[in-house]
Amino acid sequence: MKKATAVLAGAGDRGAQCYAPYAKENPWKLGFIGVAEPDRAKREAFATEYGIAPGRCFNGFDELFEQPRLAEALLLCTGDRLHAAPARRAMEKGYHILLEKPMSTDAAECLELAEAAKGYDKTFILCFVLRYTEFFSSIKAAIDSGAIGAVNAILHLENIPLIDQVHAFTRGVFSETASACPIIIGHCCHDLDIISWYAGAKCARVASFGGLTHFRSENAPPGAPERCLDGCAHSGDCPYYAPNYYLTEDIGWPTSTIGTDMSFEGRLEALRTGPYGRCVYRCGNDVADNQTVIMEFENGVTATFALYPFASANARTMKIMGTKGEIRANMASNEFEIYSHLTGSRQLVKIKPSRYKYGGGDHGIMQYFTDCVLNGARGSLTSMESSLESHLIAFAAEKSRLEGVCVDVRDYVKSLTR
Numbered sequence: 001m002k003k004a005t006a007v008l009a010g011a012g013d014r015g016a017q018c019y020a021p022y023a024k025e026n027p028w029k030l031g032f033i034g035v036a037e038p039d040r041a042k043r044e045a046f047a048t049e050y051g052i053a054p055g056r057c058f059n060g061f062d063e064l065f066e067q068p069r070l071a072e073a074l075l076l077c078t079g080d081r082l083h084a085a086p087a088r089r090a091m092e093k094g095y096h097i098l099l100e101k102p103m104s105t106d107a108a109e110c111l112e113l114a115e116a117a118k119g120y121d122k123t124f125i126l127c128f129v130l131r132y133t134e135f136f137s138s139i140k141a142a143i144d145s146g147a148i149g150a151v152n153a154i155l156h157l158e159n160i161p162l163i164d165q166v167h168a169f170t171r172g173v174f175s176e177t178a179s180a181c182p183i184i185i186g187h188c189c190h191d192l193d194i195i196s197w198y199a200g201a202k203c204a205r206v207a208s209f210g211g212l213t214h215f216r217s218e219n220a221p222p223g224a225p226e227r228c229l230d231g232c233a234h235s236g237d238c239p240y241y242a243p244n245y246y247l248t249e250d251i252g253w254p255t256s257t258i259g260t261d262m263s264f265e266g267r268l269e270a271l272r273t274g275p276y277g278r279c280v281y282r283c284g285n286d287v288a289d290n291q292t293v294i295m296e297f298e299n300g301v302t303a304t305f306a307l308y309p310f311a312s313a314n315a316r317t318m319k320i321m322g323t324k325g326e327i328r329a330n331m332a333s334n335e336f337e338i339y340s341h342l343t344g345s346r347q348l349v350k351i352k353p354s355r356y357k358y359g360g361g362d363h364g365i366m367q368y369f370t371d372c373v374l375n376g377a378r379g380s381l382t383s384m385e386s387s388l389e390s391h392l393i394a395f396a397a398e399k400s401r402l403e404g405v406c407v408d409v410r411d412y413v414k415s416l417t418r
């Protein structure tokens with residue numbers, strides 16, 4: 001059987017921990033033969049783990065693109081602001097591309113990249129991993145089967161577990177719009193993608209409310225120091241006290257991302273000097289920690305989305321109202337119920353638990369991507385074209401939130417292309 005070859009650009013959490021392990025499990029289908037990563041420790045760790053020759057380890061994608069195409073596929077798993085430009089260069093080189101979301105932090109650049117990708121004859125897909133989970137794909141299949149008639153309205157909640165909020169969006173790499181992007185674009189484009197997938201039409205109008213409500217300096221308890229380890233008097237009653245997150249026995253995610261030395265001393269040092277030891281009220285973060293979006297689609301479907309950061313567990317929940325029934329879904333319990341208005345029956349669909357993290361989406365997209373590369377398919381499920389809509393909704397929502405206006409999405413798109 002033919003085996004696909006790949007290079008990883010960005011050996012961080014997503015690239016090295018979430019996608020690359022697929023090659024370990026399926027070595028007859030996919031092999032990494034190169035890595036581009038400026039962080040030496042991460043680069044060397046990845047090279048050792050995947051047996052990559054020193055001559056195929058690069059200091060970043062710039063150095064990689066100086067070479068002729070090295071492999072069939074390229075996984076671009078760099079940070080939010082390093083997606084569109086390297087993706088274009090990867091197209092010039094002729095790689096099959098797996099690109100992390102968001103496709104760009106600039107709306108016009110998203111339009112241009114999606115347009116350029118239309119004519120590209122290789123696989124080019126975006127990491128909207130939720131579409132590859134059995135949970136969300138089974139709900140889509142139920143909708144498409146006509147079980148609830150025509151979709152009329154959608155309610156979707158992204159209940160971000162507190163630990164994710166504090167680690168990623170308050171102390172971590174996604175906490176500042178200047179270096180990452182607004183949370184509605186960088187994170188919630190996943191949710192807006194699912195909503196528009198289920199709505200089955202383009203979005204006509206969007207309005208959004210919210211902002212950074214809690215993790216602000218004025219909410220710090222009296223006398224709280226800059227860092228938790230600087231003798232904070234509130235260590236016993238603060239749910240955000242850093243040592244309780246990172247100095248436990250568990251060195252899996254999120255602790256695995258605070259440094260490369262996972263010994264107790266190494267982690268202590270990371271908390272003393274790095275971003276993850278900072279008081280949550282003194283992080284200079286500015287991304288919203290509370291946001292609501294209301295949408296009207298061109299086929300009359302309306303949708304409400306809300307982002308809540310104080311959840312106990314990862315629990316995306318949905319209610320999809322149809323003309324003949326209703327679907328109520330809960331990702332935490334991994335099940336959904338289909339109610340029929342005609343018979344009053346309730347069918348409970350229990351999804352078999354995935355042995356992979358996050359409902360199997362990361363594994364699912366890697367399987368899909370590898371199969372596309374091996375079969376010469378372009379990949380339609382999360383193509384650039386089909387992934388564009390949710391980005392446009394997200395950018396329009398952010399415009400609405402900041403300017404206090406209801407945004408006509410097509411007028412907004414026209415304003416980008418003028």
Ligand SMILES: NC(=O)c1ccc[n+]([C@@H]2O[C@H](COP(=O)([O-])OP(=O)(O)OC[C@H]3O[C@@H](n4cnc5c(N)ncnc54)[C@H](O)[C@@H]3O)[C@@H](O)[C@H]2O)c1
Nearest residue numbers: 010011012013014036037039060061077078079080100127
């Ligand atoms: N699809 C999803 O479900 C999902 C979930 C979380 C995050 N993400 C996205 O994945 C992306 C990466 O997130 P992460 O958590 O892995 O971040 P990360 O910081 O752990 O990893 C990014 C890596 O890119 C490296 N890098 C920086 N400049 C580079 C360059 N020029 N060339 C090559 N590598 C370079 C960094 O050193 C870092 O190791 C982000 O855009 C994020 O929004 C997607």
